[in-house]
Amino acid sequence: MPPPSSFTQLVVVALLGSCFIFLSSSSNKPQSQITFSTPSQSVEATTSMFRIAIIGAGAAGTSTSFFLSHLLQSSNQAHQLSTEIFENSTYIGGRSTIIYPFDSELFEPIESGASIFVKSNLNLNKAIKQFKLKLKTFDENDGGNLGIWDGTEFAFRETGQSWLDTAKMFWRYGRAPYQLNGIKDEMIDRYKAIYESEFITKGPYYNLSAWAEASQLAGLLPLSGSKKLIEEQGINVQAVNELAAVACRVNYGQDISDIHALGTLVSLAGSDGMSVKGGNRQIFEKFAIESGATVHLAHQVTRISKVKPLNAVTDERSKYTISYRDANNHSLTSESGPFDAVIIAAPFHQTGIEFDTADVSSKIPNQPYVHLHVTFVITNATTPSGKFFGLPAEEEMPKTIYSTMMRNVLGKGQRPIFNSLSYLRNMGPKVGVIGDLHIVKLFSEATLSTETLGEIFNLPQNLIWVKRIEWDAYPVLNPIVDVNQLAPMKLDEGLYYINGFERLMSTMETETLAAWNVADMISKDLWNFHANQSWASE
Known part of the structure; x- marks a missing residue:
């Protein structure tokens, strides 16, 4: 399969962006504690x-x-x-938590919470080097194409053919992906200044308003993401309500018309995602x-x-x-x-x-906080079922699907049942199961029932293992x-x-x-x- 076009990669990069002691004298103190000792120091009378x-x-x-x-x-x-x-x-x-497929440590763990960080995250990157942790590029991808679903139909689907995907994106979004990329680069430049001496020496900042003003990010707080991108930056509405909105839903579980502009730009600012092995x-x-x-x-x-x-x-x-x-x-x-x-x-x-x-x-x-439902599914279905999305059951479907609220916001369609669906990894064959096993992660606003999951993956018997987690994942922004x-x-x-x-x-x-x-x-x-x-x- 040809690699995704650079245009499509841009979208994928945006979507996967920032994509959450005690020594007691009492005898009845709980005993779960871990002590990490430091080298002893001589103590002078004045210390x-x-x-x-x-x-x-x-x-x-x-x-x-x-x-x-x-x-x-x-x-x-x-x-x-x-x-x-x-x-x-x-x-x-x-x-920042993990789960193990089949709840067994025999398998490589999968992030269930804070999944990735990026090159511009200087503290985390320095920590990894200093602590000698093993880094891996963000590889939670089981191949296949990408699609953007609005709850009723696909707004965009990759074909796997680079030239055709580029043409489709130009036709649908025009220059918007390039404009969004420029805005992303500008945001990263602003963000990097937070680590510089000029910013640090003005601190410490005793309140958030002072921090926001000093970082020159305060102007992004009163505006919604859609207002910033459409009215101030002149990005076309369709691109904002599909590409940028998808990034907000994936990263913060919120719609671009509700989230502030800073949260929107943080969602767009990621690239070269990484995680710790x-x-x-x-x-x-x-x-x-x-x-x-x-x-x-x-x-x-x-x-x-x-x-x-x-x-x-x-x-x-x-x-x-x-x-x-x-x-x-x-x-x-x-x-x-x-x-x-x-x-x-x-x-x-x-x-x-x-x-x-x-x-x-x-x-x-x-x-x-946004209450998020995370569902992990191990299935032998090679892709989701086309029938669930109103297409022929046998049609090859994207293995990564992000949802947009555009149609629902306009009152022309239903709210998507999930925020995102991602085939993460091919786990290979299992005795007694036809075909290879795949692990899939879904984010949603509500519980996905076993019946619904059976429809997504074509048949209930295709659900080999299911694990559900729910938590208050992101602040409402x-x-x-x-x-x-x-x-x-x-x-x-x-x-x-x-x-x-x-x-x-x-x-x-x-x-x-x-x-x-x-x-x-x-x-x-x-x-x-x-x-x-x-x-x-x-």
Whole structure:
């Protein structure tokens, strides 16, 4: 089969873009913890021991721990750092998770959450090199062609013939793919400036509005993606509502008329997708290990309490204690502290955390999330059934299908039943099954029943294995009219919040950018050291 045309590759690139501790004195403390030790240091009389608590062991929490350790070392001060990470689940990595086909580790794992990152993600790429992780290009592709489906019919289908696909795209979209590519390049250039010394030295940024203004991205927040591309950039409506809209649905599960322009451009900005062999969450495991943190898994934080300094003469800063319980046995509760700083590195309204003063929680606006259903299917069907899409059952179908809401938005068709369908891998033959097995991943807004899956793959008996996962995958990124209503990154003295940053952008890399800013903030607040360059640029 001839390779896809460069024009078609452009579309595919866009679609696959950014394409989410504790040492307690109590005897009844839950026991799920991992301690990562750091080399001992001699402690002089003038040094301090700073205790930091981080709530959440995902991309944000683990990278904050790592950056704090790095910034203290860079300051050349003799202080010591004791960082403790609480994680409600039983693993490190947050929304970066994996599954194994047939639930067996005999098979290579597949990303079920944050699947890829790109060359412009400088923190993740440096981490992979520094931690000596094995990188692989994004190869979740079982061959076949690509199609864009509007819930009623295919808006575009590749033929596998390069010249014909190019002609079809020119006829349908004109210059729009080239225009979108130019916008993508401009966005990447703006994004790269975030790592440069000029941006870093202006920080740390104590609120998101200041960060957005300094990065020159604030102007993209009040506009929807469709308004930005159609009205300001002059891209034709059909291309926006099919090509760009598909990127938004694949990356954020939202329609381009609802998502803000920054989220839209982030969706378009990916190219050369990569992932870590064995799972991207290894990056975050390494961040935790290299930071020397103590990680407590299956620990659910329930309350954060502010306490007065033990000695108001020598210690003017308030401290915090944290109440927590065993996530698997709520009757096992405990408290630990005091901590010099507490960092919330998880979506606040999903944590159930209470504060001892109501004014703190009132500073954090409620952030809704897109509830996503991920369905993995192992099937011996070589492609989806044409009959399901209103075509002859025997017709060869695309193995990668992205859906667009264009027809539904215009009131002329039904809402697509899935966001995307991708044949990921040919698993080869299996005894007792006719034909090779293929693993397929589907994203959808609702559960795909076994009956529906049987229709998609022609026959119920073609469903060899099915695994369903659902979670709050992406923040709802509707346009932001007033940036001053965004959550502050510093909630109170010694109390910080990272995940408000997701209201601007939500990727693995941008979580590490937010983490760097908060770590720099704490470094300045606790030991009076402010970085003049990013970790990625060192």
